[in-house]
Amino acid sequence: MATPNTPLWEVFIRSRNGLAHKHVGSLHASDATMALQAARDIYTRRGEGLSIWVVPSTAITASDPAEKGMMFEPAESKIYRHPTFYDVPEEVGHM
Amino acid sequence: MTVANIQVSETPLVLYTLRRADDALILGHRLSEWCGHAPMLEEDMALSNIALDLIGQARELYGYAAKAEGGDNDEDKLAYLRDVRQYRNLLLVEQPNGDFAQTLVRQFFYSAFADLYWRAMMNSRDTTLAAIAAKSEKESAYHLRHSSEWIIRLGDGTEESHARAQGAIDQLWAFTGEMFAVDDSERGLIDAGIAIDPATLRDRWMKTVASVVTEATLALPQNNWMQQGGRFGRHSEHLGHLLSELQSMQRTFPGQTW
Numbered sequence: 001m002a003t004p005n006t007p008l009w010e011v012f013i014r015s016r017n018g019l020a021h022k023h024v025g026s027l028h029a030s031d032a033t034m035a036l037q038a039a040r041d042i043y044t045r046r047g048e049g050l051s052i053w054v055v056p057s058t059a060i061t062a063s064d065p066a067e068k069g070m071m072f073e074p075a076e077s078k079i080y081r082h083p084t085f086y087d088v089p090e091e092v093g094h095m
Numbered sequence: 096m097t098v099a100n101i102q103v104s105e106t107p108l109v110l111y112t113l114r115r116a117d118d119a120l121i122l123g124h125r126l127s128e129w130c131g132h133a134p135m136l137e138e139d140m141a142l143s144n145i146a147l148d149l150i151g152q153a154r155e156l157y158g159y160a161a162k163a164e165g166g167d168n169d170e171d172k173l174a175y176l177r178d179v180r181q182y183r184n185l186l187l188v189e190q191p192n193g194d195f196a197q198t199l200v201r202q203f204f205y206s207a208f209a210d211l212y213w214r215a216m217m218n219s220r221d222t223t224l225a226a227i228a229a230k231s232e233k234e235s236a237y238h239l240r241h242s243s244e245w246i247i248r249l250g251d252g253t254e255e256s257h258a259r260a261q262g263a264i265d266q267l268w269a270f271t272g273e274m275f276a277v278d279d280s281e282r283g284l285i286d287a288g289i290a291i292d293p294a295t296l297r298d299r300w301m302k303t304v305a306s307v308v309t310e311a312t313l314a315l316p317q318n319n320w321m322q323q324g325g326r327f328g329r330h331s332e333h334l335g336h337l338l339s340e341l342q343s344m345q346r347t348f349p350g351q352t353w
Binding site: 006027028029030033034037038040041042045 | 135136137138140141144237240241244248
């Protein structure tokens, strides 16, 4: 429905008790002010948030899905990086 | 039309409340006509949100009008069982949606007034009206911001959007004077501190409107002749068509609920 020259924006909302802004979706708007208004109208209708960020989608640099193997598989074999890998001695109690 | 119209005892307070309720309902209904038809999904949602704010305001005002009247009427009867001549809304709000520019200019003229009006009404001696004002004020403030930003972009946009926005301003300007009119029945409420005198809002309204219109590279008409009549039930030909759609269910299936 949007015309091709209406830029795309990514919307981030910080909820009432959330600490960080979380990505909730995207929308079309002519500029930042209009994007913020549209984000309010589309993504906070049910009291979802107390703060909104909008970012031009073109400002995002994304990893290439084709490089998934090279990027993420090497981490899978290093289970010692998870704290659950280690046994905590009884005497330590709750950490 | 199979159900008879109700009669309303229009004491000054009932009439005053009914006029504001009718403004909100009719403008809310007009905006709801965009649902599924707006130029982009984002604005479809925005206009529907504004419509719901206004219909919410209308419900509270109708409820209070019915209570003040103290008879058998309730909010549904007031909305669904009065005919055109019994409606008391401003001519401005019943004007057809036209194109997107006409809808936004109509909204802008009204919201610039409603924003000031509800803020002032928070000091009403009538505690119910003051409470309704406190809730409506935040909604109207956002409606004003939304429509202002659009007027600026339509006016300062393309040749086409500029021409359409200017056309809408020229067409709707004559309906703005009615917002500031006061009759004898309202004068008494103003003196009693229940209503505010809209004439006191006019300079600030003009300042807001002029600054947005100037930023939008648009111009206000020099013509100051103003059309009136809505407050007394003398409406344009458009309201009857609107009401026939708005009221068709209750007129066909009286008392139907879901």
